[in-house]
Amino acid sequence: MTALVQLLIEGVMVGLVYGLVAISFVVIYRASRIVNLAQGEVLVFGALVLWTFTLGLTQFGYGLPLLASLVATLAFCVLFGLALERLVFRPLISQPAFAIFMASIALLILLRGLAQLGWTAATRPFPVILPEGGFMVGPFLINTRLFIGGAFTLVVAFGLHAFFTRTRQGLRLAAVAESHDIALSLGVSVRWAIAVAWILGTVVATCAAVVLLSGRIVSLDVAQIGFKALPVALLGGLESIRGAPLAGILIGLGEVLAMAYLDPLTNGAASGVLPYLVMIVVLLIRPQGLFGWKKIERL
């Protein structure tokens, strides 16, 4: 019984990390109607930039204090978001969804190529930003890094939800998520919305990278997490920021349980396939996800 509860706790923790990555998907969709398949690559890019400003600079003898490197990374995220808006997505405003989807796929390989060109495919240690180790609650061991990350996910989810539903700026973004053309005709700047979406998305993805990688190894393969978070975003509903952590917990629990009980029977496939199975079932039964906006017609 203790083992099972411990397993469930771990599932929730991992699920909240998925949830954080899923939030970075949802934020971009919720503010600009762009589903960004390259989110995993954006996360790796953020992680590599943060590495450059911390350990990378230290190697060259220009060590910055941690706070300064975080600020520098944040500034980079803002510039990155603005550049993407100007160069890639501004010309595609109110283009068919197919074009925007393909642009995000093109971005995926472009970013991966750039990351490999700039940082090579070598693995490198990620700086320790969150405390390592764990603490005991009763008989259960809780990982401090994931615990702080999970709490952060919830704070981000509720904060962004408040931003998107309570503030004037946030409601404008919701209009853009509904339709580019209608938003434009109502005087909402779609360009501004896309820029905000990408800045928010990049910042959240970089935060997710910190939670996921702090004190561990960063390599290009980390981008896989993007495809793991996609089913989470879909299950929670692409428009629902608060849905993402909940869906993350569900997927995380399912994955941990599948790993413990089904993987020995299926040669390790069950936990890998489960999120995508959930995704297909969600698409078949409830395409808008748990908390998404119900539309008569998609796309």
Added chain:
Amino acid sequence: MLPTGVQSLKYTQESAVLRTTRSRAWLVVLACALVGYPAVAGPYMLGVFSHMFITLMAVYGLYVTVGMAGQINVAQSAFVGVGAFAAAKLSGYGLPFFIVIPLAALMAGLTSILFALPAARVKGFYLALTTLAAQVVFPIIILALPMEWLGGLVGMPVEPIRFGTLTLGAPIHFYYFTLALAALLTVAAFNLGRSRFGRAMLAVRDNDVVAEVMGVPVFRIKVMSFFVGSLFAGVAGACTAYFLQFVTVSSFTLFASVWYLGMLIVGGAHSPLGAILGVVFITLLQETLHDVANTLMQSGASGGLLFALTSIVLGGCILIALIFEPRGLAHRWAVLRTTFQLWPFPRN
């Protein structure tokens, strides 16, 4: 645009793919050039061409699913993989290639139907996600199956093709083999648009509500478009298996799928000519980059450079195509031809 004086007296003339003697003559020239090419090319270039023909088959499949029916498919490489593994397994039983290739195509087609079924509920981008699931799940499942079935992590050897006493092994053999199959599939791809099924797919792409009202069974056509597109992928997969003589999961990644899509977009998704132009253009680019990376590596650059450069160039090409010329190279080609034909008069 047709030259002056070409008149059609019958509907069959009107709907023919090649309508003028001149276009037929050019086709004959092209065919002769391709058949005669091995006389002047070395084994390396023959290998490049065989690979290009195989890629072309897979991209024709995408043209059917994406270009004609308007359904996004990001799992073409997984379907190619299904074809390749099916071919490897079946050739192991000693079946001849003319049975193996259709069966491999059928396997790929049936697999794609499985992932096209959500089309009953969702459209467009959401449907693309189910194909993404197919692509991600494909290696997981192959690796989890018992080693004896499909080779697991190691991969599977493929029995070579035998014509009587001749065993296909040299590059020139594969060149002619893939050329013949690619030619066959080219005829299929160009003629599909003239068939009832092809027109139904075009109707679904342009407006599926109207198509439904006109009596086109939209759901069935969508599923069928995936099925037919994957038949092409299955043939490409079987050819890959015979060509490489060995299949492993690592050849059929999401990146390969994106490459196929990129080729189609750069070439122009709305005509089979676009598929050809895209494949030729990107292959040319790839080979150039290959040379550049080799030169750079001799002067001491790192090994991952080639992959990095090709990724950046392909991503850049797709973005440029989407932003500046969504109709692709095929449209540019048409514009160029019209300008040439109308010269010295301006094109409208």
